[in-house]
Amino acid sequence: MDTEHDKQQYEADARPVLEAPDIARVLTRIAHEIVERAKGADDVVLLGIPTRGVFLARRLADKLEEITARKIPVGSLDITMYRDDLRMHPPRALARTEIPGDGIDGRLVVLVDDVLFSGRTIRAALDALNDIGRPRAVQLAVLVDRGHRELPIRADYVGKNLPTSLRETVKVQLAEEDGRDTVLLGAKRTSPDAQQ
Amino acid sequence: MQRHLISAADLTRDDAVLILDTAEEMARVADRPIKKLPTLRGRTVVNLFFEDSTRTRISFEAAEKRLSADVINFTAKGSSVSKGESLKDTAQTLEAMGVDAVVIRHGASGAPYRLATSGWIDAAVINAGDGTHQHPTQALLDAFTMRRRLVGRDAGIGHDLSGKRITIVGDILHSRVARSNVDLLHTLGAEVTLVAPPTLVPVGVESWPCEISYDLDSTLSKSDAVMMLRVQRERMNAAFFPTEREYSRRYGLDGDRMAKMPEHAIVMHPGPMVRGMEITAEVADSDRCTVVEQVANGVSIRMAVLYLLLGGNEPAVTHTRTEEK
Amino acid sequence: MSKILIRGAKVLGGEPQDVLIDGAVIEAVGTGLPDEGAEVVEADGKVLLPGLVDLHTHLREPGREDSETVLTGTRAAASGGYTAVFAMANTFPVADTAGVVEQVYRLGQEHGYCDVQPIGAVTVGLEGKKLAELGAMHESAAGVTVFSDDGKCVDDAVIMRRALEYVKAFGGVVAQHAQEPRLTEGAQMNEGVVSAELGLGGWPAVAEESIIARDVLLAEHVGSRVHICHLSTAGSVEIVRWAKSRGIDVTAEVTPHHLLLTDELVRSYNPVFKVNPPLRTERDVTALREALADGTIDIVATDHAPHPHEDKDCEWAAAAMGMVGLETALSVVQQTMVETGLLDWAGVADRMSFKPARIGRAAGHGRPVSAGEPANLTLVDTAYRGAVDPAGFASRSRNTPYEGRELPGRVTHTWLRGKATLVDGKLA
Numbered sequence: 001m002d003t004e005h006d007k008q009q010y011e012a013d014a015r016p017v018l019e020a021p022d023i024a025r026v027l028t029r030i031a032h033e034i035v036e037r038a039k040g041a042d043d044v045v046l047l048g049i050p051t052r053g054v055f056l057a058r059r060l061a062d063k064l065e066e067i068t069a070r071k072i073p074v075g076s077l078d079i080t081m082y083r084d085d086l087r088m089h090p091p092r093a094l095a096r097t098e099i100p101g102d103g104i105d106g107r108l109v110v111l112v113d114d115v116l117f118s119g120r121t122i123r124a125a126l127d128a129l130n131d132i133g134r135p136r137a138v139q140l141a142v143l144v145d146r147g148h149r150e151l152p153i154r155a156d157y158v159g160k161n162l163p164t165s166l167r168e169t170v171k172v173q174l175a176e177e178d179g180r181d182t183v184l185l186g187a188k189r190t191s192p193d194a195q196q
Numbered sequence: 197m198q199r200h201l202i203s204a205a206d207l208t209r210d211d212a213v214l215i216l217d218t219a220e221e222m223a224r225v226a227d228r229p230i231k232k233l234p235t236l237r238g239r240t241v242v243n244l245f246f247e248d249s250t251r252t253r254i255s256f257e258a259a260e261k262r263l264s265a266d267v268i269n270f271t272a273k274g275s276s277v278s279k280g281e282s283l284k285d286t287a288q289t290l291e292a293m294g295v296d297a298v299v300i301r302h303g304a305s306g307a308p309y310r311l312a313t314s315g316w317i318d319a320a321v322i323n324a325g326d327g328t329h330q331h332p333t334q335a336l337l338d339a340f341t342m343r344r345r346l347v348g349r350d351a352g353i354g355h356d357l358s359g360k361r362i363t364i365v366g367d368i369l370h371s372r373v374a375r376s377n378v379d380l381l382h383t384l385g386a387e388v389t390l391v392a393p394p395t396l397v398p399v400g401v402e403s404w405p406c407e408i409s410y411d412l413d414s415t416l417s418k419s420d421a422v423m424m425l426r427v428q429r430e431r432m433n434a435a436f437f438p439t440e441r442e443y444s445r446r447y448g449l450d451g452d453r454m455a456k457m458p459e460h461a462i463v464m465h466p467g468p469m470v471r472g473m474e475i476t477a478e479v480a481d482s483d484r485c486t487v488v489e490q491v492a493n494g495v496s497i498r499m500a501v502l503y504l505l506l507g508g509n510e511p512a513v514t515h516t517r518t519e520e521k
Numbered sequence: 522m523s524k525i526l527i528r529g530a531k532v533l534g535g536e537p538q539d540v541l542i543d544g545a546v547i548e549a550v551g552t553g554l555p556d557e558g559a560e561v562v563e564a565d566g567k568v569l570l571p572g573l574v575d576l577h578t579h580l581r582e583p584g585r586e587d588s589e590t591v592l593t594g595t596r597a598a599a600s601g602g603y604t605a606v607f608a609m610a611n612t613f614p615v616a617d618t619a620g621v622v623e624q625v626y627r628l629g630q631e632h633g634y635c636d637v638q639p640i641g642a643v644t645v646g647l648e649g650k651k652l653a654e655l656g657a658m659h660e661s662a663a664g665v666t667v668f669s670d671d672g673k674c675v676d677d678a679v680i681m682r683r684a685l686e687y688v689k690a691f692g693g694v695v696a697q698h699a700q701e702p703r704l705t706e707g708a709q710m711n712e713g714v715v716s717a718e719l720g721l722g723g724w725p726a727v728a729e730e731s732i733i734a735r736d737v738l739l740a741e742h743v744g745s746r747v748h749i750c751h752l753s754t755a756g757s758v759e760i761v762r763w764a765k766s767r768g769i770d771v772t773a774e775v776t777p778h779h780l781l782l783t784d785e786l787v788r789s790y791n792p793v794f795k796v797n798p799p800l801r802t803e804r805d806v807t808a809l810r811e812a813l814a815d816g817t818i819d820i821v822a823t824d825h826a827p828h829p830h831e832d833k834d835c836e837w838a839a840a841a842m843g844m845v846g847l848e849t850a851l852s853v854v855q856q857t858m859v860e861t862g863l864l865d866w867a868g869v870a871d872r873m874s875f876k877p878a879r880i881g882r883a884a885g886h887g888r889p890v891s892a893g894e895p896a897n898l899t900l901v902d903t904a905y906r907g908a909v910d911p912a913g914f915a916s917r918s919r920n921t922p923y924e925g926r927e928l929p930g931r932v933t934h935t936w937l938r939g940k941a942t943l944v945d946g947k948l949a
Contacts, residue, residue, distance in 0.1 A: 078221070081235040081263075081503070091507035093214060094221040131230040283836050304838035305709075305720040306790030313789075314834075327838070329720030375720060399725070400717030 014171065014186030018160060023143065023181045026159035027056070030141050031063035033157050038108055041067075043136065045104055046074040049113045049125055050095035055176040056143060057112040073100035077111070077132075082124035099132055109135040110157075114172040116142040119153035144183055146170045199320040199511045200312040201501055204332040204380040209356060212384055214512065216340050217353050218500035219493070225262060226496070235507050236265035239296045244286070245324070246272040246302045251467060252324050252334075255491070256299050259498035265506075268295070283307060284316045291317040297506055298322070305329035305372075320505055328370050334466055335376035337497040339384055341490050342421050345462050358385035363415045365391040365447060366425030366474055367436075369398045373425060373466045378406050389415050393447065395436045396427075412447055416456040423464040424449050424474045440473060450476040454484065462486050524548070525939070526556045530564035530900060532890050534866025537566060542896040545938035549892050562934060564900060570870045572604025572897030572935065574877040574886050575847065576667070576696070576774060577750060577822035580606070580637065582628065583621070584613025589827035589917050591628035594847070595635040597825070597916035599942035601847040602899035602932035603635055605878065605886040606825075610642040611672040617642035617653035619661035626663035634942045638883055641665040643684045643695060647673050652684060659691045666882045669696035671750055672797075674732060676702050681736060685745035694772075694880065696748040697736050699757070700798065704728035709838060711784040711799040719787060721837065724799045726754040733757050737764035737771050746770035748880055751824050753779045753798040755808035762817045772880050774822035775809050777846055777853035782806075782922060792833045792840030793922050796826070813872060814863040820877045823850045827918030845916050849909060851901060852928035859903075860929060866903075885938075900934035907931065915948060 018026070035041045041064055048057030054076045061074040078095040080086075111125050122140060129138065141157035146164045164170060164185065171184040201207075207215070225231055241260045245253050253269065260267045270290065287298065297320040300308045305327030312321040325331040343352040346360055362381055368374045368390050381388050388406035390397065401408060409415050416422065427447075429440060437443045444450075454463065463475075463485040471477050479485060504512045525542040532538050532550065539554035540547060580594035589597075591608075598606045608625055610616035616625060622639035629637025641658035645651045647670045658665040668688060675681045675697060684695045705728045710716050712723025733749055737760065740747040749761065752773045764771045778796065783803050786794045794800060812818040826843025833840050854873065858864040864872065878887025888894040908927050911919035935943035942949050 081233045081507070086235065086507055087509055089508050090510050091504050091512040093512075094218050094503075096221065097224060127234065131232065132228055282831065282834075283839075284834060302836065304836040307836040307838075309790045310836050314791075327720050372720060375718070398717035399712050399723055400714040403714040403717070 014169075014184035016182050017162060017185045018144070018183035020181035023159070023183070026143065027059050028063055030157040030159060031060055031067055034060070034064065034110060034141070035067055037156070041072065043107045044072055045100055045107045045109050045135075046072060047077040047109055047111055048074070049111060049121060050076055050078050051177060052172055052174050053111075053113040055174045056114060060112060060141065073102065075100045077125055077128055079121060079124040079128050082127045084120055084124065097128070104129070104133040104135045106134070106136050108137050108139065110139045110141050112141045114143050115170050116140070116145045116155050116158075117148060119149045119151035122153050123151050143172060144170055199505055200308075201322045201332050201505060202309050202312055203323070203330045204335040204376040204383075207332070207380065207383060209383050209385070212336070212339065212380060213354065213356055215336055215497065215500050215504060216343055218504060219336075219340050219496040220349065220353060222499040222503070223493070223496040225499075226492070232262055232264060234264050235503055236260070236263040238266075239506055240266040240268065240294055241297045241299060241502070241506075242268040242270055242290050242295045243324075244270050244290065244298050244300045246300070246307075247325070248273070249301055249325065251491070252301060255494040256324060256498050258495045259502055262495070263499055263502055265502070268293070283311065284314075287311055287317045291319055295319050297502070299324050301325045303327055320511075322501065322505065325372055327372065329372050329375065331372040331376045332380070333494070333498055333501060334373050335380040336501070337490055337494040338377055338423065338464060338466070339380055340493050340497050341464065341486050342386075342462070344493075345486065346420050346460070356384040357381060360386040360420045361389070361418055362386050362421045362423065363389045363391055363419040364423045364425065365412060365449070367396045367427045367431065368392045368401070368425070369396045370431075371425050377423065378404050382406065389419075391415055391447065393437055393443070396431070413453065413456065416453055417458065419457060419461055421462045421464055422449065422457060423466075424469075425466065426468065426470055427474050429470070429473070444473055448474050448476065449479050451478040454479050454482065464490060466490070524559035525562060525936070525941075526554060526559040527562045527564050527569060527898070527900065528556070530567055530569035531866070532569045533870050534568050537564070540569060540890065540898070542898075542936065542939045545896055545940075547890065547892055547894050547896050550890060562900070567933065568866050568901045568903050569890060570602070570866065570899045570901060571874040571887060571890055572899050572937065573602045573851065573873045574881070574883055575603050575606040575823050575825070575850070576820060576877040576881050577671070577776075578606040578608055578825045578847065579611070579827065579843070580608040580625070581612065581827060583624065587917075588829050591625060591637060592632045592634075593915065593917040594825070594827070595629060595632055595637060596948050597845070597847040597914065598635040599935045599937070599948060600915045600932065601849070602851050602901065602935050602943075603847060604897040604899070604935065604937045605636040605638060605883050606847070607638045607640050607667055607881055609671045610640050610669060611647055615642050615646050616640065617645050617647070619654065619657045619663075622658050622663040622665050623661050633937070633940070634948070635937060636883070636886065638667075638881060639663045639665055640667045640669050640671070640696070643668045643670045643675050644680060649673060649675055649677055649680060652680065652687065655684070655688055655693065656691065659693060666691070666693045667696055667748070667880075668693055669698065669750065671696065671698045674698050674700040674702060676732070678735060678739065682739050682743060685740055685747060686743045689745050692882065694746050694748050696750050697732065698750045699729045699732035699736070699752075701728040701731050704731075708799070710787050710795070711801050713784065713802060715784045715787055719790070721787070726756050726801070726805075729754055729798055730756040730760055733760050737761070737769050740771060741767065741769045746772070749773040751776050751779065751798055751822065752809070752818060753801050753805065755805045758808045758812040758817055762812070765817065772819040772876075773817070774820045775813055775818045776824045777821060777850045777857075778844060778922060779809055780806065780813070780821075780857040781853050786922070790837050792835065792837050793844065793920055793924070795837060795840050795842050796844050797842040810857055810861070810863055813858060814868070819872070820880065821850065821854055821873050822877065823847050825916075827916055828920045829918060833920050844920050844922050845914070845918050848914055848916065849921060849923050849928060851932060852930045853923075855903060855930040856928055896936050896939040898934075898936045899932055902931045902933050903929065905929065905931040
């Protein structure tokens with residue numbers, strides 16, 4: 001999105017595939033799945049991948065707390081310096097990596113991101129985790145899986161499977177960052193950067 | 197777009213804040229079990245030191261290694277330079293070995309600028325101190341230290357040093373640290389006062405964006421940070437001041453003077469300190485003195501600069517003055 | 522003897538006239554002169570000047586033939602419109618004996634591009650301690666009349682006084698390189714706003730001015746004449762103006778580069794701008810131009826200082842000081858003095874030929890363009906505009922600060938005693 005005008009244009013062209021109530025429902029479901037698969041979520045640590053993965057992780061943590069009545073450690077994991085396309089763009093500003101106080105050693109880390117696409121972000125996240133500690137296991141939760149994997153990676157918890165073509169774009173907007181909750185499916189425009 | 201860091205004066209306010217913010221994230225790496233990032237894997241950086249400076253060299257080396265760069269250290273002593281090889285030949289020899297960046301420390305003012313602009317080499321040039329001209333990463337680490345202490349580690353993110361009052365004391369004439377700090381602190385919105393005997397202030401200083409004072413005592417109460425510069429004893433022999441004792445009495449920082457500073461104010465020193473000359477042991481060892489912190493911050497700042505200049509396909513830092521030919 | 526008719530030349534910038542050369546002498550100046558039996562050069566409105574005289578040239582031979590020789594230096598001089606140059610004494614060995622000055626003098630005569638008048642060192646080895654054999658150099662075949670330790674200042678007041686007195690016996694003159702040595706230890710550029718920023722050692726104006734002040738007072742005291750080399754500051758101008766108003770027998774020179782360039786250029790850290798005395802400020806440049814126009818400064822002298830490429834292709838502090846100037850001097854003077862209206866071409870002839878010849882007692886040079894005078898002449902295409910390309914220099918060195926800079930005017934012909942040394946911009 002180069003300008004405010006472009007953004008408005010995109011939003012006008014794009015079609016919402018998830019609205020705020022859908023997103024809330026989906027996150028509640030994922031929270032329940034986590035509790036179920038992690039047998040009570042005793043040792044779960046949620047790590048969101050900036051920017052929107054962090055907000056989703058915090059929302060999931062709140063929901064998990066409602067379900068389990070326990071405080072769930074939540075943090076963020078910036079993968080910028082682990083990206084495999086670092087040399088193809090100008091350096092990006094770094095986002096915060098915030099590991100909860102007790103660390104991740106021996107715990108179940110659930111990585112949280114908004115859209116799962118090529119899988120390269122998650123590969124970078126796994127590398128980053130490697131330098132931080134040794135979790136018991138790592139799982140992945142995403143709001144949308146749009147397919148087109150380029151690496152052998154799959155999500156453990158998926159909000160919505162969204163079959164897309166490579167000419168389409170998926171844009172997640174969250175209230176914390178964008179002022180509203182929605183997932184938009186649009187047509188790819190001239191700039192490849194517009195793609196999530 | 198420029199790929200070199202030659203002078204603190206080349207940095208815009210946004211560039212400088214980006215470097216400080218990036219350094220804040222780099223600092224967190226130091227707290228991890230594995231203090232290493234893969235960011236500059238496969239890139240080669242040479243530390244080309246024509247002047248002895250173990251501290252600066254080690255700081256750059258630590259930063260380079262934490263970012264996984266391949267590091268070559270070159271010191272002039274005992275090398276082909278002492279056999280009369282020119283800067284140009286030395287640089288070209290190193291570049292032929294496939295160097296992506298040159299971190300250069302040189303006794304001649306302007307040597308890094310010359311290296312970056314004369315068409316001798318293609319590698320990125322980072323100035324690690326040239327003569328009495330500039331030492332931009334020192335100024336950045338000083339600003340980083342000030343922002344952490346005076347604004348706050350997290351509160352500082354995205355912010356500059358607007359309204360902070362910084363006093364720099366000592367041998368301004370021969371100091372690249374003073375020049376770099378005046379440029380950068382001004383860009384970051386701080387108010388800078390230089391304090392020195394008139395003999396150690398350069399002719400032409402009136403064009404600098406700062407105040408000049410010959411009286412240390414009158415500035416202390418109005419300072420959020422006081423930076424003491426090293427004063428070489430040899431200056432005495434060139435009649436810059438009469439005796440060591442008179443210098444430290446008029447311009448040295450001791451406990452009594454430190455007590456005149458506001459409660460929150462810090463004492464800084466780029467090192468190495470000459471205890472008993474510009475600073476007493478009491479001040480140097482106090483909690484308000486950030487010397488050791490500055491060293492740690494130096495690694496974070498140099499990681500940030502290396503990442504922003506070399507991490508991508510083009511630099512993230514914009515420059516104004518050092519235009520390439 | 523062969524005859525040459527220069528047709529339609531603006532003599533000293535005046536109305537077009539014909540100038541007929543017969544052998545080594547100007548036979549006639551007038552309109553509609555007959556061309557029979559003469560080779561005709563169509564001047565076509567170009568300006569004809571007396572052959573230029575440079576009181577301050579470094580030819581580097583003997584000792585630094587890698588940067589310049591008497592041959593390459595005099596070819597450069599001919600290209601720039603000069604028919605006589607005074608060669609500075611800071612060679613290896615130093616021109617402090619009759620033997621060395623005679624060698625340089627003879628080389629100039631042999632090559633025949635330009636008369637070379639050696640300058641003798643004031644002190645042995647330029648060391649400022651012991652007077653060189655000034656009388657012997659004067660009596661030698663070279664007939665030295667100008668003495669200078671240029672490159673170094675004769676800073677000892679007693680030695681300077683003695684030198685000023687001693688050369689009176691044979692009408693000599695001491696040309697002082699005014700630079701107080703203690704005030705310029707480690708100096709790299711003009712001391713001021715730019716040096717403060719760049720962190721380069723400052724070269725204060727007062728280091729030049731204090732020596733000039735001392736020396737004009739010494740010259741007054743002992744009743745000698747004194748010449749000031751490459752004056753570079755507004756303050757120096759004031760001192761010389763004051764001295765002249767007092768009747769002190771002082772003359773002064775300014776270089777072309779000090780009439781055009783300022784210390785702002787040093788921001789590039791490109792050593793091609795490193796020179797002694799250093800480039801000064803805009804204010805100084807203005808004062809120097811005005812002083813040259815009003816006669817306070819008597820002459821333009823190039824301080825042509827060739828250096829090999831490697832001595833400039835390095836960091837600033839390691840670089841040699843000096844710039845070549847013979848082949849660009851007239852263009853710079855045209856731009857800074859003529860096109861600004863400060864001097865007309867008669868004024869240029871005065872500052873670049875008549876007066877330097879008179880100060881240096883160069884017989885046969887700096888004479889009027891009139892019948893019976895030696896045919897030392899320079900033809901200038903003043904309408905020409907072009908960028909300076911050092912690749913085309915006749916000098917062995919290329920250290921010009923004007924590379925790529927557009928300058929006006931071009932010397933197309935030079936005649937030394939009727940013999941063409943430069944024809945259509947090409948060396949004969």
